[in-house]
Amino acid sequence: MSSPPTVMSSARVVVVGAGLAGLAAASTLVQAGFNNVQVLEAMSKPGGRVNTTRPFGPDIIELGANWIHGQKGNPLFDLAKQHGLLSEGTSATAMCLPASVTPRDYFFNEGGRQLPPEDVERVCSLFSKLTSRAFDNKLEKRYHSESLGRYLDEAFAASPLASSVKDAAKIFEWCKRSECTDEASSSLYEVSALQISEYTALPGDFFNCLGPGGYQAVADVLLRSLPPGVLLCDRQVTRIQWGREGEAHPVRVLCAGGQEFKADHVIVTASLGFLKERASALFEPTLPDAKMRAIERLGFGTVDKIFLDFGERFWPEDCAGIQLVWEEGPEDQGVYRLMSEGDAWKATWYKKICGFDIVARHPTVLCGWITGREAQYMETLGEKEVGEVCVRLLRSFTGWQVPEPKQVLLSTWWSNPYVKGSYTFIPHGVSGVREHKALAAPLPPAATHTGAKPLQVLFAGEATHVKFYTTTHGAYITGIREAQRLIDLYVDL
Structure with a gap:
């Protein structure tokens, strides 16, 4: 049964991180009719591990993400192609x-x-x-x-x-x-x-090289789909309090400087490197053991x-x-x-x-x-x-x-306090499938019998994808995945 627009539009959603996962989640929610979406980015500009610069003249240098990996079944490739963002010919590809x-x-x-x-x-x-x-x-x-x-x-x-x-x-x-x-x-x-x-x-x-706008042009497509005021940069999230019983909005997101945001749901798209350093202190109550174990056991290299x-x-x-x-x-x-x-x-x-x-x-x-x-x-x-x-x-x-x-x-991805590395790998002796799934699992799950509001804390980002970890399309897909969880939740109400 379809949900009345007012139910969906009244839900408050905070997205932590404005990389491709966070921007994809926010864009998907906004297009579905969620009117109370806030994206909080710790750095001074959106993009996350996308960092397109022009230090040597008018042409771009990619300090971060560089390629679209594969074509068939890759929604990020389709998005870039739709908006004319791919390089022409093969000469540029060969040089990347x-x-x-x-x-x-x-x-x-x-x-x-x-x-x-x-x-x-x-x-x-x-x-x-x-x-x-x-x-x-x-x-x-x-x-x-x-x-x-x-x-x-x-x-x-x-x-x-x-x-x-x-x-x-x-x-x-x-x-x-x-x-x-x-x-x-x-x-x-x-x-x-x-x-x-x-x-x-x-x-x-x-490897498919992007055109002269680089990866920033891809991020810009998603940014243009967000209404003014949805994205707030220089907002360092210091605490995510969830499971707050008896409150109209069970999630509270605290930022450095004292600013706070009350929400029904928060989608966390922080890098695995950031979670390795901050997860134990970031969440209140602490994340379940299975999720903390996944954060610890999965590899995140530079x-x-x-x-x-x-x-x-x-x-x-x-x-x-x-x-x-x-x-x-x-x-x-x-x-x-x-x-x-x-x-x-x-x-x-x-x-x-x-x-x-x-x-x-x-x-x-x-x-x-x-x-x-x-x-x-x-x-x-x-x-x-x-x-x-x-x-x-x-x-x-x-x-x-x-x-x-x-x-x-x-590039200095390890030194960046909000990233702490580049992307995920599966260490020797670790079950990637189990740990990726544990990291991606929402809290509480959609089918909960405790009376608590479901899906208060959701997780997206390349480290949460079993098959496409390390990739930009993996990050993009997981952002849409978590947004769709919320859309389905409200449609089913």
Whole structure:
């Protein structure tokens, strides 16, 4: 039975966070007829982990989210296509890939020798085949309880390439460092070999670069659907009190500075990194054990970008990226074990940089990728020191005349107190399905017999999606999912 508009429109909903999940939730509710929706964003601008900037001129640089992953069945791709936000042609797409091997990548070893492209291609193809087995859930049973790193080491050692291709082990280590970027992990020895099969890759080009407006243009589509006054920035939520019996509105959201908002429902879209730091103190009463356990057990890693604007191109026209192959890299099993305890790894943090890739629409800019604890440490050093280290690496590996950069720009997602990292991964020994579902579960559930108002606290964000964690479309879908819970609740009244 349809709900009268007045019932739906009188419900008060607070959305915590104005990333893609929060904006999708608010937009969906407003379009459904909810007239009392308030979005609270801790930072000074909306977007969350979307951070589109123009530091080197009129063209964009993405410090945060960079791609739409897949096309078929991807509502974010459909939204971007509908509003004309995708790049035209394939040239821009080819220049946006992070540390992904193309025939135009130059691989150099630590001694300054460029590695034969055919050797690199053979090893990288093997790595792709081995990781596909894990993603397709085709691993032998003995690897079900192992880390992704352990599985890859053993599978590589059993391959003829391990002994027939010079520098094969070193190239394979580079592949593992590159995969750390995809997994947002400090090491593949921390990632579950079995559980990565829960992630679902959508059909179509794996990476689709957005057009000249970048990801901010996508966020702007959602922002334009919100009435004036719905979004409030610089509102740091410090406490969410729920289950307040006897009150007209059982949820109270408190902000720094004393401002408070009374609501019937709150949709929390804060990052998993933020929840790891704040969840125990953020909610009153404390979240149930299953939800707190999910927050603790799921992994949330840091992936950072290092942009170097040289003002001139010093690399060959046919070079799409300069990749660094170490004699001993951080993803070598022995090195990982040696560095797994203590702070010795900080002295060689730069070894986690996979390489430096060309950047779409920026012919004189290179982008380096770094992940995990090394990325977190890099954020403490500052642009000048990081830039000096990167130039030293480029000079020593290539032997080219590398000028000093005109400008260095770093992403700092770990240092951001309202994000504390980049995206989710499934650690070794953790059931991703169970923990994602526990994190997504609303409080109280829709079918409650306690007399309490149902769905007082709901959770959205990429970490709450079983199949699409880590992705922007995962975040977007979960925002709509939680809004739809509320729509269904009021329609059923």
